Amino acid sequence: MPIWINDPVALQARFAQRPARIGLDTEFIRERTFWPQLALVQIALDTGADTLEPNDILLVDPLVPGMADALAAILADTAILKVMHSPSEDLVAFRHTCGVVPSPLFDTQAAAAMAGIGGGLGYQKLVEQLTGTALPKGETRSDWLRRPLSAAQLEYAADDVRHLFEMHDILADQLERTGRSVWLAEDATRTVTNAVNEGPERWPHLSLRSAGILEPDAQRRLLRLLRWRDQYARAHDRPRTWILDNELAVSLARTPPIDLAGLLRVFDSQPKAPRKLADAVWQALQTPLADEADAPDARQAEARDKNRLRRLQDAVAARSRELELPDGVLASRRWLEALMDTGEWPDAIGGWRRTVLEPVLAPLLTTSDNASTSV
16 A cells, blocks of 8 residues: 655655655646645655555645645755656646745656657556556546545555656657657756746737737737736636636726726626726726737737748648657647747747757748748
8 A cells, every 4th residue: 555644754754765766746626726736745766676566655645734845855856856747737736835846857748759659648548558557547536635535546646656667767768769868858847947937927818819809909908907817816826717707808908997987887797707806907907017018919810821820830740750759749839820920939949849840940931921832
């Protein structure tokens, strides 16, 4: 059986001798909060043995006073490699609860993509593909904050780290043989940096499709509302749409009320409107942002040269086939659009991705919109 750890001293004792690597996962709840609520931390200890024993898996209760600090010391130890699967949200949970982001990192999902096995593979599917072990799906929608956890929950949680070392060994070997270990290390560093620097999106209006039909002044009002909403959600730990839903924000930006009384009348007609926050919403709507004049026009998506975008996508797809990489690993549509709009390479497709893509994309970026160049 895995070991239940509900005492920080017991956790510290298990790390009296630091392992070279640990398998790491979390269970968290994020249904009613902005920040993920860390409910359980699963740790597999690498003892150097050929097989992982049941008591080499620790199930750590982060709700216990002092446990976050004990975990932080382990997570921050750069001498310990953290093997995780698709860890982006886990990293945010660790940062919020423990104040640190685990590093260095080996992401088995990203590694599988770079090894040409498959893009975006879930943990269970990758375990079966690499090890032949079929895992039960069981407790995916459990209440992980309840105590005590059931035996089924504990076993499910232990499974989430039980196979990480085996997968790490297989994937690390494949990446080393193909010379792609540096790709994964670069992506891992970027993932950790993004989690450390996680903050409000500068131009949140661009992610709303309906912003593309708004005039520039309305887009600026929408930007004010969305930035205020994000700040409030973070400070009060509530989901963004619980504070102000997207449809209402767009409506207020398109047709702003003439005064606070008018805003209250709008709110009275909307069951989910945040009437108690009317003063704050009105203030946000009326207060210009220092950088709003620099905001990209959401309507540029309609004016974007779709033929050129298609040529870029085709070039990326062809390069992916050459490298035997799954679709989506080299560049998403979103990042290609950003590259088209600004002419600058976004960080997400910088580094090794730019090295392999620039030779095929650069000629297309300089081709006139009406050119008939094909890939």
